[in-house]
Amino acid sequence: MPLEYLAIMAQNSAPKPQRELASPSKTAWCPLKKPISESRVALLSSAALRLANQDPFVPREDLSYRRVASDPKAGEIIIDHHSGIGRVPKEDPEIVFPRTALAKLVDERIVGMLSPFYLSFMGGLRRHREIEDDLAPALAQELKQAEVDLALLVPY
């Protein structure tokens, strides 16, 4: 049986009630429109990660996002997320933001092409309504303008 993270979170928050998990108010479902080998793919991360030359995220309720170049050689990735799990991914952000692996899959023609940029924001926010009403539509608009066919979100 997989590790139960909600139980650990409950133990961490006691005696206060466990934080609320919110689901989208509307179910999203978009059929695949083309094979992956012809699709433009983007990564999304909730690790509040950015390039070293971009403005830092401000824990804990930062609702902004960053465009991060998809080219793995574009520069060093910094993770601003406050989570205690961050020691290992901060050593190598590719394990939560696999830019190199995705570029390799394009080279191998398993994936069609990369989005010119990926998107990063702060996970663990409590402002659910603003995420659904403001942040998520802004991210979706970025993906639409970049003509992305497939978005891969890696939670942090």
Place this chain on the structure above:
Amino acid sequence: MVIGTALDIMSKVAPPRAAFVDHPVGCTFGSPHDRSRNETVLARALAELPRFTQAGEIRDLRCDWTPGGDRAWEEELRAEMLHDH
């Protein structure tokens, strides 16, 4: 598609498509600097995509953290997460 390590959280939140990786949280695509593993996990997730038939489905990528499936890492991670809090 969400690619995540916390099956219980993904089950509650129910994203449209989710791929479960049975790795420690924060190590979704493997250990640091293991580029081969990064690519393997990502390729497996992408290969699952055409198999989703409805919103809320979670597909297990069958990725064990240790070669023999040993789960001692769970206790270490639990202790670390409780200690760091």
